[in-house]
Amino acid sequence: QVQLEESGGGLVKPGGSLRLSCAASRFTFSDYYMSWFRQAPGKGLEWVSCISHTGQTIYYADSVKGRFTISRDNAKNSLFLQMNSLRDEDTAFYYCARESYGTRAFDYWGQGTLVTVSS
Amino acid sequence: DIQMTQSPSSLSASVGDRVTITCRASQSISRNLNWFQQKPGKAPKLLIYAVSSLQSGVPSRFSGSGSGTDFTLTISSLQPEDFATYYCQQSYSTPYTFGQGTKLEIK
Numbered sequence: 001q002v003q004l005e006e007s008g009g010g011l012v013k014p015g016g017s018l019r020l021s022c023a024a025s026r027f028t029f030s031d032y033y034m035s036w037f038r039q040a041p042g043k044g045l046e047w048v049s050c051i052s053h054t055g056q057t058i059y060y061a062d063s064v065k066g067r068f069t070i071s072r073d074n075a076k077n078s079l080f081l082q083m084n085s086l087r088d089e090d091t092a093f094y095y096c097a098r099e100s101y102g103t104r105a106f107d108y109w110g111q112g113t114l115v116t117v118s119s
Numbered sequence: 120d121i122q123m124t125q126s127p128s129s130l131s132a133s134v135g136d137r138v139t140i141t142c143r144a145s146q147s148i149s150r151n152l153n154w155f156q157q158k159p160g161k162a163p164k165l166l167i168y169a170v171s172s173l174q175s176g177v178p179s180r181f182s183g184s185g186s187g188t189d190f191t192l193t194i195s196s197l198q199p200e201d202f203a204t205y206y207c208q209q210s211y212s213t214p215y216t217f218g219q220g221t222k223l224e225i226k
Contacts, residue, residue, distance in 0.1 A: 035215070037163075045155075045163060045206055047215040059213040095162055104210035105153045105168035112162055 002027045002108040004096050009113030016086050016117070022079040022096030022110055030074035033099040035106060036081050038092035038115075046092075049081065050099070064090075086117045121145050121209050125218030131226040136197045140221045142190045142207035151211035154183055154192045157220075158203045166205075167192065197223075 008020040022034070035050040049060045049070040058070055069082040079096050093114050097106040122145035132138050142152065150170045155163040165174045167183035170190060180195040194201055202225050207218040 044220050045157075045208070045217045047213070047217075050213065050215075061214045100168070103168050103172075104151055105165055105174075106163075106208075106210075107165050107168075107174065109162035109164075 002098065004098065004108055004110035006094060006096055006110040006113040009094065009115045011116045011118065012086055013119050014087060014117055017082070017084045018086065018115060020081040020083065020094055020096075020113060020115070022081075024077045024079065024096075024098070027098070027108075029072075029077040032101060034072065034079045035097050035099060036070060036079075037095045037097060037106075037109075038090075039095070039112075040089075040092045043092075048094070051079070083115070086115075088117050091115060091117045120214055121148060121211065121216050123207055123209055123216050123218040125205075125207055125221050127221060128219060129222045129224065131224050132197055133226045134197050134199060138194045138197055138223065140192045140205055140207075140223075142185075142192070142218050144188045144190075144209055144211075147187045148209045148211035150186060151209055152183075152185065152190045153208045153210060154181075155206045155208060156201075156203045157206065163206065199225075 003025045005023045012018050036048040039045050051058050051070045067085045071080045093112040095112045096110045098108045100107040124143045152170050154167040157163045166177050171183045182193045205221045
């Protein structure tokens with residue numbers, strides 16, 4: 001069964017940085033586009049960023065562009081999200097998800113990691 | 120950005136009821152429409168992709184339909200485990216956007 005496991009969340013002050021990781025297993029990671037999503041507590045879902053299987057194509061939501069950087073290491077089956085200049089409104093559960101090949105649907109999600117931005 | 124509007128935002132129903140949730144896109148998204156179920160404290164779960172294709176392992180009481188800008192998710196006979204929040208999501212273009220969610224509660 002496909003597994004995705006996020007880590008790296010925690011409490012950080014406004015203006016601070018955090019790096020999230022997503023460890024992938026039980027599928028050929030290098031074949032798939034991957035995305036990060038987030039969900040503020042009690043709120044709806046928001047797409048954050050996506051990266052192609054090679055890492056050459058990357059997109060960001062306007063809300064994080066210039067502050068967050070998505071990357072991947074296919075040799076280590078890992079996805080990353082470097083978050084800089086964090087704001088209160090970045091407080092959320094962050095999920096990594098696999099984009100199903102050919103369908104553009106996000107078929108597997110991690111369990112999420114909580115990022116809290118607060119002074 | 121493509122705006123996704125779901126209705127209703129909440130819904131009370133009973134076990135055995137037939138329920139329909141609608142989703143409207145602000146522009147045509149062809150068939151790039153997916154439905155997710157989310158339970159408290161859990162990650163979203165893909166139910167339906169490409170408007171009407173049932174994700175593996177999802178019960179057949181879930182179905183989807185529509186095209187262009189208007190879409191529906193139907194649960195033919197509600198089961199106790201179906202009480203959750205449901206989201207539509209467009210994957211036509213980035214930024215991928217979601218509806219605001221429909222919370223399905225027990226009557």
